[in-house]
Amino acid sequence: MKNVLLTITYDGTDFCGWQKQPDQRSAQGEVERVLSIVCAQPIQINGTSRTDAGVHAYGQRASFAAEFSIPTEKIPMVANGIFASAASEKSRKASGEIAILAAEEVPSEFHARFDAIGKKYIYKILNSQRPDPFRRNYCYQVGRRLDVDAMRQAASHVIGTKDFKCFQAAGGKVLESTVRTIHSVRLGSLENNEVKFEVIGDGFLYNMVRIIVGTLVDVGLGRKNPDALPEIIKSKDRQLAGHTAPPQGLYLAEVFYGNEALRNAAEAMKE
Amino acid sequence: MKNVLLTITYDGTDFCGWQKQPDQRSAQGEVERVLSIVCAQPIQINGTSRTDAGVHAYGQRASFAAEFSIPTEKIPMVANGIFASAASEKSRKASGEIAILAAEEVPSEFHARFDAIGKKYIYKILNSQRPDPFRRNYCYQVGRRLDVDAMRQAASHVIGTKDFKCFQAAGGKVLESTVRTIHSVRLGSLENNEVKFEVIGDGFLYNMVRIIVGTLVDVGLGRKNPDALPEIIKSKDRQLAGHTAPPQGLYLAEVFYGNEALRNAAEAMKE
Numbered sequence: 001m002k003n004v005l006l007t008i009t010y011d012g013t014d015f016c017g018w019q020k021q022p023d024q025r026s027a028q029g030e031v032e033r034v035l036s037i038v039c040a041q042p043i044q045i046n047g048t049s050r051t052d053a054g055v056h057a058y059g060q061r062a063s064f065a066a067e068f069s070i071p072t073e074k075i076p077m078v079a080n081g082i083f084a085s086a087a088s089e090k091s092r093k094a095s096g097e098i099a100i101l102a103a104e105e106v107p108s109e110f111h112a113r114f115d116a117i118g119k120k121y122i123y124k125i126l127n128s129q130r131p132d133p134f135r136r137n138y139c140y141q142v143g144r145r146l147d148v149d150a151m152r153q154a155a156s157h158v159i160g161t162k163d164f165k166c167f168q169a170a171g172g173k174v175l176e177s178t179v180r181t182i183h184s185v186r187l188g189s190l191e192n193n194e195v196k197f198e199v200i201g202d203g204f205l206y207n208m209v210r211i212i213v214g215t216l217v218d219v220g221l222g223r224k225n226p227d228a229l230p231e232i233i234k235s236k237d238r239q240l241a242g243h244t245a246p247p248q249g250l251y252l253a254e255v256f257y258g259n260e261a262l263r264n265a266a267e268a269m270k271e
Numbered sequence: 272m273k274n275v276l277l278t279i280t281y282d283g284t285d286f287c288g289w290q291k292q293p294d295q296r297s298a299q300g301e302v303e304r305v306l307s308i309v310c311a312q313p314i315q316i317n318g319t320s321r322t323d324a325g326v327h328a329y330g331q332r333a334s335f336a337a338e339f340s341i342p343t344e345k346i347p348m349v350a351n352g353i354f355a356s357a358a359s360e361k362s363r364k365a366s367g368e369i370a371i372l373a374a375e376e377v378p379s380e381f382h383a384r385f386d387a388i389g390k391k392y393i394y395k396i397l398n399s400q401r402p403d404p405f406r407r408n409y410c411y412q413v414g415r416r417l418d419v420d421a422m423r424q425a426a427s428h429v430i431g432t433k434d435f436k437c438f439q440a441a442g443g444k445v446l447e448s449t450v451r452t453i454h455s456v457r458l459g460s461l462e463n464n465e466v467k468f469e470v471i472g473d474g475f476l477y478n479m480v481r482i483i484v485g486t487l488v489d490v491g492l493g494r495k496n497p498d499a500l501p502e503i504i505k506s507k508d509r510q511l512a513g514h515t516a517p518p519q520g521l522y523l524a525e526v527f528y529g530n531e532a533l534r535n536a537a538e539a540m541k542e
Binding site: 009010011056080083084095096097098099101130131132133134136138141 | 280281282327351354355366367368369370372401402403404405407409412
């Protein structure tokens with residue numbers, strides 16, 4: 001029995017999200033469908049992060065255990081060949097909305113979700129009045145000019161180990177603790193009308209990144225003071241935080257399994 | 272009666288093309304639907320270029336004549352508001368796959384297609400083995416490394432006034448003449464795994480840009496000699512030219528109505 005860890009990228013636009021749901025197209029469902037062909041048996045995978053509908057991934061992880069004959073390192077090539085030929089005949093779209101970037105054998109007790117010690121998300125904001133059809137599914141468009149410096153100041157307040165209940169969407173499952181550690185954040189400069197927000201943490205509450213970004217946008221538009229963030233966090237009150245930024249700007253960028261990789265990534269963001 | 276010239280950008284992924292077709296979503300159909308609301312009467316437009324399914328536009332042009340009360344310069348803002356709110360409820364996609372970038376009043380005899388004296392197309396090639404779900408609808412992915420210098424040398428041979436019958440797809444309507452003038456071409460360097468081809472001409476045969484690009488890719492892969500291009504063109508034989516590159520890499524970039532604008536754009540590409 002091999003235990004395999006996959007690295008997966010996908011454009012989430014046309015998925016109901018990562019997780020399988022009846023009668024809907026999910027990223028997990030598509031990966032399982034293709035792996036079942038590649039491994040010649042029904043395959044079920046455990047993904048690290050249940051990304052929502054419209055949310056993208058540069059580096060989702062998932063693991064599965066099975067006995068199969070194809071060499072593990074050939075899985076990406078063979079699977080991507082199937083993904084690339086799987087274009088729906090009803091659509092003019094190019095195929096290949098998912099690709100497996102890597103497959104590696106891991107110890108039998110390894111689990112893609114439970115063994116993850118941190119994740120990095122990226123959120124892209126298009127700050128332009130002029131509509132851009134080519135970025136509509138990949139950015140959050142904000143028409144009014146954002147004060148990026150104020151947003152950066154506000155973002156610095158989310159670093160640390162805190163109770164982030166104020167950034168948790170209603171409707172998520174009730175968690176024992178809403179305390180999380182944010183290791184590092186970075187808000188880039190406006191480039192090609194785009195502002196990129198990056199965040200690394202040990203875990204994230206439901207919609208947490210999108211609510212943080214919505215709050216930062218409120219700051220960038222002058223609706224909130226950047227130094228109100230500590231108060232908002234202390235309040236644990238979702239009503240005091242900002243709006244929930246839309247899913248299409250959000251990317252699961254990386255999942256960390258080792259302390260060193262996590263530390264290096266967090267350090268790299270401080271440069 | 273006002274005669275109005277529009278500048279339109281669209282992501283062609285989900286359209287059957289520019290031109291209206293029964294029971295299908297077209298860019299023309301969407302623009303007419305929204306303008307009919309904005310102008311409070313049925314509007315029909317004349318587009319400059321009948322882009323194919325999957326082909327994109329940065330600067331399609333179209334004109335229409337009507338009497339309407341909204342100030343012409345407000346058309347883009349109002350129309351884009353409707354485009355942006357028109358997301359299908361069946362889809363998770365962000366709305367706004369079309370936007371009107373400009374609307375200007377022109378003399379009554381002006382016609383967006385018949386008065387165009389030239390066009391610029393851009394074609395994007397993703398030269399990478401690694402699949403990229405986010406560019407699949409916006410580039411032609413070629414896995415093997417391209418010899419961009421050889422392609423550039425080949426591209427230089429298409430400049431001039433020539434019979435380009437070899438670059439005309441079968442199935443296009445029979446034309447009186449297949450002579451066209453290509454004013455300028457440019458093939459950029461590989462950047463972020465992308466190679467950009469730009470071409471300005473007085474007119475283009477059916478699938479001409481895509482067949483030129485397919486021929487250049489054949490050159491880049493070593494299947495054709497860059498200096499075979501003059502022979503291929505002279506032959507007037509479609510079989511001797513290369514394959515037809517797929518639609519999703521192609522963008523109608525600009526339409527020219529004045530000699531000066533055309534000359535400036537062609538000169539700018541030589542820099």
